[in-house]
Amino acid sequence: MVRTRPLKVALLGCGVVGSQVARLMTTHAGDLAARIGAPVELAGIAVRRPGKVRDEVPPGLVTTDAAGLVARGDIDVVLELIGGIEPARTLINSAFEHGASVVTANKALLAQDGPALYAAAEKHAADLYFEASVAGAIPLLRPLRESLAGDKVNRVLGIVNGTTNFILDRMESTGASYGEALAEASALGYAEADPTADVEGFDAAAKAAILAGIAFHTRVGLDDVHREGITEITAADVASARQMGCTVKLLAICERAEDGRSVTARVHPAMIPDRHPLAGVREAYNAVFVEAEAAGRLMFYGPGAGGVPTASAVLGDLVAACRNKLGGGVGPGESAYARLPVSPMGEVVTRYHISLDVADKPGVLAQCAMVFADHGVSIDTVRQTGKDGEAKLVVVTHRASDAALGATVESLRRLDTVHGVASTMRVEGE
Known part of the structure; x- marks a missing residue:
C-alpha cells in the first residue's frame, strides 16, 4: 500500500543528467511510488542559470539558492549532480545536517573526501549513495x-572512461592518429571542450580510488592512484599491439598483492590480449572485470556516461534512499576495516612492451639483453626489423616489478647503440 504523504526530493543541478532525472521522476512517478511505497515529489531544483529553457522542468521549481533549498528541513533526499568539490561538499554536509539523505554522482569529491562524507552521513543517520x-x-x-x-x-580491472575508449577504438579500427580520433570524439560530443580530465586519466583515477576502497575495505584516495593518460599513444603503438594479438585500452586496475598484505590502484594505457573480454569493448562503452575468491570472474558492461543512462543509476539510488527513509534505517556505510596499505607503483608486478630504435649492426641485441639481465628482468619475445643502418627492436618482458622494468628502460636509453625509446607500454590481462 502506498502512503499519501510524498517524500520530498531536492535536485542540485539540471544539466545533461539532472534534466533527465527530473523528466524520469515525472514520467515514472506512478511506478516510483509503487516501488518505494510512497510518492516522491520534486520540491526544488537548484540551477546557476535560471533563465535557461528547460522543457523537462516546471519553472516554479527552479531556484538559484541551492543552500536554502537543502536547508529547508522538509527535504528527505538531496540529489547532488553539480559536480566538483565546492559548493558540492558544503551542500552535501548541509543536507546531512538538516536530516536529508544524499545521492551523488560526484566521483571527484568522493575520491578526495569520501571518508569525511561517510562520517557525516553516519553522524546524522543518513544515507550516502553514489552508484552513478x-x-x-x-x-x-x-x-x-x-x-x-x-x-x-x-x-578489479576495467574500462571506466568512455571518451578514452572511443578514441583508442577509433585509432585501432580506422588507423587514425590520436589527434584525429580526439577531434572525432569532440565532434560527436564524447569529449569535453577541455578533455584533460579524460585523456590524462584524472576521471578514471577518481573512479579507481572509489572502486579500490569498496573492493578492499580500505581507504584509497586519489593521491594513492598511479595515473597515466593516453596522449602519448601513437598509431604505431596500436599497430604493434595488433601484431601481438592485443589491443590498447586505458585501464583502471585495483588489486591485492599476492601475499594479501597490501593493495595497489593504478590507471594507465595497456595492451590486453584480444581474447580478454575487455578487448571487445568498443565505442564509448565501459566494462569492469571483477575477480573474487568464491564468485570467480564477473564482468559488468554497459553505457558508462550520458544523461539517460546515468539518470537510471541516480534513480536506483533514490529508490533505495527513499525506502530506507520509510523504514527508518540506513543502507551500508563506509567499510574500511581492513586498513591495508596502498603500495607504490614501483612494487606492482607487470609486463612491459618496449619499442627501441637501435643501430642495425651485430651485437646490439646482445647488448640490450645484458641490460635486461642486469636488472633481473626476463625477456619473453623479441622482434627486430632493420633497414639502412637503423633497426627497430621490440621486446616483451616476463612479469617483473614496475620499478625494475622502469630502471631497465632508463638504462637502455643510455646505450650508445640505442638511438631512442620509441614507446613503452604495460601488458595486462593475462
Missing part, C-alpha cells in the same frame, strides 16, 4: 558493496 559516480548506468558499486560483501575481491 562510476561507470554510469552499469550496476557495479552496489554489487561490490552488497552482493559480494561475503566474498574476497582480489582484482
